[in-house]
Amino acid sequence: MPQVVLTLPKYKLTELKEHYRTSLKSSIPAHAAFSAKTSNCTITAYTSGKVLFQGRNPEAEADKWGDGTSRGKKEKSQSRRQHSFHPPESLFTSSHIGSDEAGTGDFFGPITVAAAYVQDHQIGQLKAIGVKDSKHLSDNQITHIAKQIVQMNIPYSLMRLNNTKYNEWQEKGWTQGKMKTLLHHQAIDKLLAKIEPHRPEGILIDQFSQPEVYQKHLRSEKKRLQDKVYFMTKAESYSLSVAVASILARSSFVKAMKQMELDTGLTIPKGASPAVDRAAAKVIKLYGEDKLREVAKFHFANREKAKKLL
Ligand code: MN
Numbered sequence: 001m002p003q004v005v006l007t008l009p010k011y012k013l014t015e016l017k018e019h020y021r022t023s024l025k026s027s028i029p030a031h032a033a034f035s036a037k038t039s040n041c042t043i044t045a046y047t048s049g050k051v052l053f054q055g056r057n058p059e060a061e062a063d064k065w066g067d068g069t070s071r072g073k074k075e076k077s078q079s080r081r082q083h084s085f086h087p088p089e090s091l092f093t094s095s096h097i098g099s100d101e102a103g104t105g106d107f108f109g110p111i112t113v114a115a116a117y118v119q120d121h122q123i124g125q126l127k128a129i130g131v132k133d134s135k136h137l138s139d140n141q142i143t144h145i146a147k148q149i150v151q152m153n154i155p156y157s158l159m160r161l162n163n164t165k166y167n168e169w170q171e172k173g174w175t176q177g178k179m180k181t182l183l184h185h186q187a188i189d190k191l192l193a194k195i196e197p198h199r200p201e202g203i204l205i206d207q208f209s210q211p212e213v214y215q216k217h218l219r220s221e222k223k224r225l226q227d228k229v230y231f232m233t234k235a236e237s238y239s240l241s242v243a244v245a246s247i248l249a250r251s252s253f254v255k256a257m258k259q260m261e262l263d264t265g266l267t268i269p270k271g272a273s274p275a276v277d278r279a280a281a282k283v284i285k286l287y288g289e290d291k292l293r294e295v296a297k298f299h300f301a302n303r304e305k306a307k308k309l310l
Pocket of ligand 1: 100101206207
């Protein structure tokens with residue numbers, strides 16, 4: 001559902017309430033100052049000054065208020081970027097698919113993408129085993145929780161793009177955005193087939209590019225968006241399905257990195273820091289530069305930095 005968020009000074013809220021006095025709703029959400037409904041949208045004003053316009057045509061109402069202070073303007077231009085693929089609030093508590101990836105900013109290791117289908121009745125148990133935004137979990141915690149998720153028989157699909165393939169794609173001009181798009185798309189397709197005849201309430205992708213760009217990449221490979229696909233940034237903080245997907249993707253990445261350490265006999269750091277340059281230099285010294293095509297994202301600056309170290 002389209003929405004616009006404005007942050008308004010407190011005195012404006014009084015004005016707003018007066019303006020919508022004939023359309024005020026009797027029930028209001030927690031922390032809200034008031035709520036009103038017009039033919040264009042529902043307006044919810046929070047005591048913080050944030051006002052949410054949500055519905056068919058939120059801008060028709062928001063435009064009346066958005067040009068108050070510069071702060072209001074800024075909030076408004078940011079909210080304008082909130083697209084029509086933003087999920088409805090109700091999706092987060094319903095049975096839906098979430099997808100997320102790992103390994104994109106790491107010189108070493110694959111890109112992994114996971115999609116997971118969490119049903120509404122499983123949300124409580126997942127929270128109980130510690131599922132939350134994977135950015136707040138250590139790699140050991142992630143490995144542990146991932147095992148429990150698998151034991152719960154949560155349906156999921158996992159794609160792992162090894163570095164040889166990644167470098168091939170990169171060298172024929174594909175951006176990471178295009179690679180991620182196809183991996184997410186494929187992970188979702190596989191999962192949809194797996195859970196049949198179940199039909200999820202929606203599919204939420206942790207947003208890494210604008211939905212238009214995602215669709216452009218799909219078209220370039222003669223694919224089209226599945227039904228009821230939504231995009232939002234930081235989706236893992238709102239959706240347990242995306243949180244599960246992010247844990248599964250990350251744990252697969254962590255596993256691949258451990259395997260790489262066994263294979264090379266070296267400590268392989270994650271990320272793209274100077275420690276990574278030093279590890280890359282060791283790989284080149286022991287196995288030759290071409291080895292990096294199998295274990296790393298060859299085009300990253302780390303490769304050149306590693307060569308300078310030698
Ligand atoms: Mn993500």
